[in-house]
Amino acid sequence: MAAGRTVSAKSLTEFDRGWLGIAERLSKNLENLILEENKRKKFHSEWSKISLTRDAGRGVGGGKLQRDALCTRGRHDKAPFSNRNLRWHPLIIADNTPDWAIEVQGIEVRADKIYFIIDNKDYSAEEVYKLESGQPLSSYLGETLMRTNKPYCAPLTLWRNHVDTLREWNDAEWTKNSCAISAMEFSPAEYCIEIFALLAIAVLYNFYGVDYSIAVETVLKVFSANDYNPTCQFYDALKSIDDILRCPLCKAKLNEPPAGITPRVRPPAFQRPWQPSKRAEGEPESIQLFHIEPLTETEIRHTPKSTRYGHRWCNVAMADRSLEETLDFMEAVVRVHRGSVASISNKNSSVQT
């Protein structure tokens, strides 16, 4: 499996730099809304720090906002997936090429390198971050402001000829070629920067006591100072601000326990003392990225409409289902249990009498 760092992790195009620059300015201006210095430093190091890389830096280089809003998740596969990359990276892999991408002409594997053929030219893993299709995404998304172009896609059919070779590849060979992202995680830079701002507002409000209307105003000022006009989805999300500030499933505030249930105190479990965990991300009440509509390869779902922060417990309970499906599931579970509990207690009471 590709165990190392994403290929070209430190390489950025002018386009990438422009968006990461806006993220940096958002971070700086939002940090300044926290008056207490220690809290401001904590927000910076945990949430708003920006690493000028494709993968948010090694380990904990960038803050959680960059990793969640702007980057794909970290992964180690026997596949050319990046171990974190920018979500607007121009090369995706999918079962079928989606409408919003352009299929590469072919794939070649020579020695220990994969090459993607586009316009009769070969592009190695190190070169793909520079790809530029020149075809805007705007028509697909129905948004007129999109500057991001359609990515290129290497679908399953093009990999079939190379199965015998790739089956033999070791970790080092995969790491050298970890240069693409999954179609599921792709999102235009415009949506990513807006999600970055929305998630930041939720964190500032819930954990740092910042008035959300002042945070919204700050975000809009930074966008305007950078000549950025937000999308319709961003303004729609602001209209229902309460949905952004609370967990999408249990509707509790993010600084409150899931569904308001006091978490039990768990006895300590073994932690490697030579590699202490920097964040308590495994706790039920810790905060995780939520996609209200589960990610799919056919549609772009990392959008301001569908992306929120929520409790880990709630996110795990959703198990990659939509909010509606989860509610139906929970309702059915409760009905079964309440029903059986009622029938048992009825039996007991009939025995006693």
Ligand SMILES: [Zn+2]
């Ligand atoms: Zn919740």
